[in-house]
Amino acid sequence: MLQRALFAGSVAIIGFDPSSIVVLACVVGAGMGWAFVYVEALTLAQRLAGDDVMSRVFGVMESTMMASQAAGALAVPLLIAAFSPTGAITACGVAFGLVVAGAAPTLIRADRLVPSRLRQLQALRRVPMFGPLSAPVLERPDHRVVGGQD
Numbered sequence: 001m002l003q004r005a006l007f008a009g010s011v012a013i014i015g016f017d018p019s020s021i022v023v024l025a026c027v028v029g030a031g032m033g034w035a036f037v038y039v040e041a042l043t044l045a046q047r048l049a050g051d052d053v054m055s056r057v058f059g060v061m062e063s064t065m066m067a068s069q070a071a072g073a074l075a076v077p078l079l080i081a082a083f084s085p086t087g088a089i090t091a092c093g094v095a096f097g098l099v100v101a102g103a104a105p106t107l108i109r110a111d112r113l114v115p116s117r118l119r120q121l122q123a124l125r126r127v128p129m130f131g132p133l134s135a136p137v138l139e140r141p142d143h144r145v146v147g148g149q150d
Helices: 002-016 020-048 054-083 085-111 115-126 135-139
Strands: none
Touching: 002 020, 002 085, 020 054, 020 135, 054 085, 115 135
16 A cells, blocks of 8 residues: 555646656656566456466456556646646646545555464465465465365
């Protein structure tokens, strides 16, 4: 959640103080925030989607990102005409912050693991054979190594 706030806040602050050093710091902050958000989105998708739909989920995610970038590019002239260049940047940062605040409860629920599943994952981590596996691989819901299922 903090990563999304870092991204949204960094974008919004550029509009309030467009001096070179502030813009540089905000672009670095926004880039760091975006990198974390992107990795988090991919990890969450891997955690929640099964093998049978994984490629479709990633296809929808990438398509949605491209469509939102296209919509944003089309909205830029309208925002600049309505708010000025710095006002448009601030409006985008504030709008993204509002989207994050609205989606926060759903994202937090999706990121939490059920306590019984958490205990299963801790048990798997203690088995040396599963030690090298990454967290997304272990957290996938379709694994059949836990509980003796075939």
